[in-house]
Amino acid sequence: MTAHPIQIPRSALAPARMRPEQGVRHTCAHCTLPVPDGLVEPGAERQFCCHGCATAYGVITSCNLAAYYDLLRRTSQERAPAKVSRRAYAEFDDPTFHALYCQPLPRDGGMLRTELLLEGVHCAACVWLVEKLPQLVPGVAEARLDLRRASVRVTFDPAQCRLSQIARTLDTLGYAPHPARAHGRHGTAGPSGGALGGSMTLRELRQIEDRRLLIHMGVAGACAGNIMLLFLAMYAGMFQGIDPAHEQLLRYASLGLTLVCLAWPGRVFLKSAIAAIRTRTIHLDVPIALGLYLGGIWGAYKTIAGSGDLYFDSITALIFFLLIGRFVQRRQQRSAGDAVELLFSITPTVARKLTDGDASHSTQDVPVEALSIGDVVEVRAGDCVPVDGTVYSGRADLDVALLTGESRPSRVSVGDAVVAGSVNLSGIIRVRVEATGEDTRIGTLMRAVEEASRRRAPIVQLADRWAGWLLVALLSLAALTVIIWWHESPTLAIDRAAALLIAVCPCGLGLATPMAMTVAIGRAARRGVLIKGADAVQALADARARGVVMLDKTGTITTGTLSLVRFEGDPEVLPMVAALESASSHPIARALSRSSSTLQTPSDITQHQGAGIEGTVGASRLIVGTRALLTARSIAIPTHIDHAAHRAVNDGLSPVFIAVDDRCVALAAMGDPIRPDAGPAIEALRQRGYHVRILSGDHPLLVRRVGAALGIAESDCMGGVTPEGKLAEVRRQLQSRPVIMVGDGVNDAAALAASTVGVAVRGGAEASLAAADVSLTREGLAPIVELLDGASRTLRTIHWTIAASIAYNIVAATLAVAGLISPLLAAIIMPASSFTVVAICLRSGAFKPARPPAQSPSAMPSRPLAEASA
Amino acid sequence: MSVIFLLIPLAFLLAALAVWAFVRSAQEGQYDDLDTPAHRMLLDDDRGPATVPGPSSTRQAESA
Numbered sequence: 052m053t054a055h056p057i058q059i060p061r062s063a064l065a066p067a068r069m070r071p072e073q074g075v076r077h078t079c080a081h082c083t084l085p086v087p088d089g090l091v092e093p094g095a096e097r098q099f100c101c102h103g104c105a106t107a108y109g110v111i112t113s114c115n116l117a118a119y120y121d122l123l124r125r126t127s128q129e130r131a132p133a134k135v136s137r138r139a140y141a142e143f144d145d146p147t148f149h150a151l152y153c154q155p156l157p158r159d160g161g162m163l164r165t166e167l168l169l170e171g172v173h174c175a176a177c178v179w180l181v182e183k184l185p186q187l188v189p190g191v192a193e194a195r196l197d198l199r200r201a202s203v204r205v206t207f208d209p210a211q212c213r214l215s216q217i218a219r220t221l222d223t224l225g226y227a228p229h230p231a232r233a234h235g236r237h238g239t240a241g242p243s244g245g246a247l248g249g250s251m252t253l254r255e256l257r258q259i260e261d262r263r264l265l266i267h268m269g270v271a272g273a274c275a276g277n278i279m280l281l282f283l284a285m286y287a288g289m290f291q292g293i294d295p296a297h298e299q300l301l302r303y304a305s306l307g308l309t310l311v312c313l314a315w316p317g318r319v320f321l322k323s324a325i326a327a328i329r330t331r332t333i334h335l336d337v338p339i340a341l342g343l344y345l346g347g348i349w350g351a352y353k354t355i356a357g358s359g360d361l362y363f364d365s366i367t368a369l370i371f372f373l374l375i376g377r378f379v380q381r382r383q384q385r386s387a388g389d390a391v392e393l394l395f396s397i398t399p400t401v402a403r404k405l406t407d408g409d410a411s412h413s414t415q416d417v418p419v420e421a422l423s424i425g426d427v428v429e430v431r432a433g434d435c436v437p438v439d440g441t442v443y444s445g446r447a448d449l450d451v452a453l454l455t456g457e458s459r460p461s462r463v464s465v466g467d468a469v470v471a472g473s474v475n476l477s478g479i480i481r482v483r484v485e486a487t488g489e490d491t492r493i494g495t496l497m498r499a500v501e502e503a504s505r506r507r508a509p510i511v512q513l514a515d516r517w518a519g520w521l522l523v524a525l526l527s528l529a530a531l532t533v534i535i536w537w538h539e540s541p542t543l544a545i546d547r548a549a550a551l552l553i554a555v556c557p558c559g560l561g562l563a564t565p566m567a568m569t570v571a572i573g574r575a576a577r578r579g580v581l582i583k584g585a586d587a588v589q590a591l592a593d594a595r596a597r598g599v600v601m602l603d604k605t606g607t608i609t610t611g612t613l614s615l616v617r618f619e620g621d622p623e624v625l626p627m628v629a630a631l632e633s634a635s636s637h638p639i640a641r642a643l644s645r646s647s648s649t650l651q652t653p654s655d656i657t658q659h660q661g662a663g664i665e666g667t668v669g670a671s672r673l674i675v676g677t678r679a680l681l682t683a684r685s686i687a688i689p690t691h692i693d694h695a696a697h698r699a700v701n702d703g704l705s706p707v708f709i710a711v712d713d714r715c716v717a718l719a720a721m722g723d724p725i726r727p728d729a730g731p732a733i734e735a736l737r738q739r740g741y742h743v744r745i746l747s748g749d750h751p752l753l754v755r756r757v758g759a760a761l762g763i764a765e766s767d768c769m770g771g772v773t774p775e776g777k778l779a780e781v782r783r784q785l786q787s788r789p790v791i792m793v794g795d796g797v798n799d800a801a802a803l804a805a806s807t808v809g810v811a812v813r814g815g816a817e818a819s820l821a822a823a824d825v826s827l828t829r830e831g832l833a834p835i836v837e838l839l840d841g842a843s844r845t846l847r848t849i850h851w852t853i854a855a856s857i858a859y860n861i862v863a864a865t866l867a868v869a870g871l872i873s874p875l876l877a878a879i880i881m882p883a884s885s886f887t888v889v890a891i892c893l894r895s896g897a898f899k900p901a902r903p904p905a906q907s908p909s910a911m912p913s914r915p916l917a918e919a920s921a
Numbered sequence: 922m923s924v925i926f927l928l929i930p931l932a933f934l935l936a937a938l939a940v941w942a943f944v945r946s947a948q949e950g951q952y953d954d955l956d957t958p959a960h961r962m963l964l965d966d967d968r969g970p971a972t973v974p975g976p977s978s979t980r981q982a983e984s985a
Contacts, residue, residue, distance in 0.1 A: 175960035198957040262947050269943045304929055
């Protein structure tokens with residue numbers, strides 16, 4: 052990232068999160084990160100690591116909400132969010148925006164309700180703070196946070212407060228809001244927007260489906276429970292005798308409940324089985340439906356006939372257990388789908404269009420969809436660029452981190468190209484529109500993400516792979532039973548066959564995968580590895596020892612933050628440099644000010660935009676900046692400094708020249724250090740048989756250097772790759788083997804979505820988190836090794852559970868064919884197999900810490916230290 | 922005539938009532954968000970977070 056010839060404006064906002072190098076004494080009162088020495092305010096009661104944290108702390112405490120910090124420390128090991136975008140959110144007040152995203156509540160006198168997706172919500176303290184919004188913004192009636200979807204539903208009075216005010220408050224607290232655009236807006240919605248237009252959104256449809264599944268589960272549970280009670284009476288009657296009239300009553304009553312259960316919740320199996328037969332893809336639902344409905348119909352006949360064994364209790368319990376498995380599975384998949392919603396909300400929805408031609412000064416807010424090529428839009432400081440285009444007039448510093456992952460702002464002026472999604476940090480520019488919406492670079496990228504996630508072939512569940520064989524085995528066994536018993540009596544033969552179909556119904560098989568996956572994913576989440584779906588676990592296990600692991604460089608292998616790598620010259624100058632640089636908020640300045648502790652305060656400071664800074668520290672006059680700045684002051688650069696500068700450039704570092712009293716005395720080489728655990732993690736991956744490659748947008752030279760440090764062959768280090776190039780490379784590799792892509796930026800998002808399994812590392816852009824199948828909440832690369840190991844262990848667990856349930860089925864089948872099965876025996880064997888499955892899942896070692904003491908309290912105090920050395 | 926002929930239909934009626942209540946509440950969205958209430962119930966509006974238990978119990982709530 053250091054090799055780009057980007058002009059560096061000193062006034063730019065620094066990213067809020069910084070890791071200090073040494074001399075840690077204070078921690079930030081808001082986010083608990085250590086405060087850089089240059090920013091420590093002597094004598095102050097509370098210290099802050101950045102302006103954003105100080106503002107957030109101010110807002111929270113001024114509204115008597117300081118209890119938040121108490122709560123955060125008690126309930127979560129996470130930090131308070133400190134990623135503040137400082138956007139103006141002006142478009143949130145636009146009538147078009149209101150029409151699209153706000154829902155009027157006529158019953159509550161002009162109140163509006165809107166849904167916002169929030170970045171950075173993670174724990175109980177976040178719920179508490181976000182739901183205190185009415186206290187923070189007068190006019191807000193209610194705020195309800197949905198933690199899983201990371202969305203807040205805000206009810207507010209537009210007469211008392213503006214939506215932008217609400218958005219800015221949330222942003223100040225570190226929860227950057229985005230409008231909850233309906234998923235699938237791309238390609239379907241016209242200028243009127245798809246959010247509320249006409250029919251239901253995809254999310255509403257899914258909600259209805261979710262509710263239906265829950266209702267089915269509840270009804271099946273009620274039926275199964277009641278039938279169990281009735282059968283308890285009948286089994287007691289079997290041993291102690293029962294009045295025939297009473298038994299008939301119990302039989303009819305349980306028949307009634309079974310019919311309800313089969314006709315209502317059980318219908319899903321029938322439907323799915325019929326669909327499977329139609330498409331000739333046999334899956335587990337076929338043998339299940341066969342057992343359920345044949346058993347039910349035969350049972351109804353036996354009830355009316357007035358004699359014979361009934362298996363209603365087993366049938367309804369089966370339906371209930373299987374629906375539990377489905378519910379659990381669906382909830383997991385749901386969290387995966389929800390995360391993608393945020394992806395479509397990152398570019399702005401409203402643009403300031405210049406009315407009557409280019410020369411006018413009046414602007415009008417229009418929806419982005421209404422813009423056409425050739426229009427001119429104005430982008431003010433704090434705004435997000437809504438379109439791709441060229442700068443028509445003005446100069447500005449843009450934060451292009453969204454697209455490139457580059458943390459340094461880039462300066463644009465007339466004639467430069469700008470891309471949608473970049474944030475204007477300072478200045479006003481007018482942009483001639485060249486592409487809007489889906490045609491923008493970010494739009495294309497996001498569409499690629501969406502397509503890649505949609506097109507990914509669904510992984511066939513292990514149990515379903517065997518369903519065909521199971522069906523054949525079941526049917527031939529049933530036929531065998533009928534043949535064996537036919538000569539005794541045809542009724543008895545059908546009786547035995549029906550008992551077989553019910554007793555051998557693959558309930559344990561249906562439960563095995565969802566249960567094992569749920570346990571594994573839950574455990575992984577507690578270990579800082581968030582897995583979005585069961586298929587990711589299976590794909591990871593399948594990729595074992597033959598997959599290729601593609602690592603992004605900036606922010607993944609390296610820490611992604613600038614710091615001082617080498618210092619050439621008199622080290623005593625460094626504290627003075629640190630003191631001077633503490634006056635600036637530029638990333639390089641921040642990194643330098645962290646590099647040494649100092650108590651000196653600079654004075655008489657002049658900042659040179661994009662070139663450097665000068666000022667007086669103690670008795671010396673310091674100039675710190677580019678070669679051009681020093682040359683402009685006709686300061687000669689000595690030979691050894693010059694050599695050092697060349698070496699730094701060769702090593703991919705940014706040289707910063709330091710002059711004291713008009714003499715160039717030192718050189719600071721700034722760069723992005725490799726994470727300490729990257730080496731061991733990559734070595735561990737290689738040992739497990741994975742091919743490790745680097746895929747980076749950074750300069751090829753720099754990428755090769757990082758690769759060499761980690762023992763990765765030059766041919767495996769790809770540098771200078773565009774986001775589109777990453778996608779192409781992943782697709783190319785996919786043709787021969789599974790690809791595990793690890794990255795952190797929006798530039799990785801498409802590649803993450805296209806890969807077999809995408810892993811987003813901690814601190815990654817929200818879009819990459821949405822596109823990835825797995826996101827890590829723990830720092831570093833070590834969790835990736837854990838993830839791969841855990842996935843293959845989970846698959847082993849699934850194999851065990853399937854083996855166990857098949858063993859039960861074989862026992863049940865043998866008994867049934869031999870005619871030894873009874874309803875009571877079936878009612879015992881069937882739940883026993885399900886419980887065995889659950890027990891095996893709970894006992895499995897997947898995602899358990901390798902050495903239990905590793906997570907003991909001793910790991911806690913070392914955490915800040917580990918980060919300090921990062 | 923045994924009393925059970927009355928009691929079983931009566932029990933079914935009660936069960937049907939419970940199922941009806943469940944279906945209604947599910948359709949009204951009471952079970953839509955199963956994660957946040959687990960956290961929300963830990964928070965006390967008036968007395969501040971003093972009553973909030975330690976991290977272990979929250980973890981359980983998350984995994985539940």
